[in-house]
Amino acid sequence: MTLVPLHFYTSSYLNKFNRYDSKKMYTLKKLYNRLLKKYGPQGWWPINNNYHLKDYSYPKTKKQRFEICVGAILTQNTSWTNVENALLNMRQLYLIDPIKIKNINENILTNAIIPAGYFNQKAKKLKIFSEFYIILKGRIPMRNELLNVWGIGPETADSILLYAYKIPTFVVDAYTRRMLLDMKMINTDATYDSIKFLFEKNLPKDYKLYQEFHALIVENGKH
């Protein structure tokens, strides 16, 4: 399977649906096109409260990369508006920085992220993740390394890899599962990894496509 740019997924491409595509592949591509047409590009991951539509060059700086990681942890089971308020507080304290987070008094950090909910747990998670991040020294983490960090589960790990590091790994969330269940493409007992594999097997490994697809699924889930 060749790498296909985002623009390739247009209705004209679907009209030329070819016999080498599997049924699942066709279904997923059709789903993607339907969502993209309905909601338009989503511009994820938002950086500094800014959605960069059709610009897949982010993160542009190390600070932006780390901000995505922080946001991915803060948004666990929490609405993004609450996370934005927590990030706002953190920016005012110059806390979008792994060394600052590692060294700052945990109570101050906790206080800053109160709007994000689960603040005691998340403060601890940010501390632990920051130490891990510092040790990386800029190296791209392996998925298993991320999963071994306390507080980082499969969705957070994949979000970090996909949006902070542009690694084409598909992010599965509650909306994704619900949607595929409705489409009868999976059973209720499908594991996270099996759902992730379903997308990765049937779509080109294109980080732009995965970034947009996951964001569109979330947007659709909100409706």
Next chain:
DNA sequence: TTCCAGGCAATAC
């Protein structure tokens, strides 16, 4: 008032 959001770890069975 109740329910749930861009999950995860700990505990129970």
Next chain:
DNA sequence: GTATTGCATGGA
């Protein structure tokens, strides 16, 4: 190994 429970704010 799978099912349940605690974590917590803010908006609908």
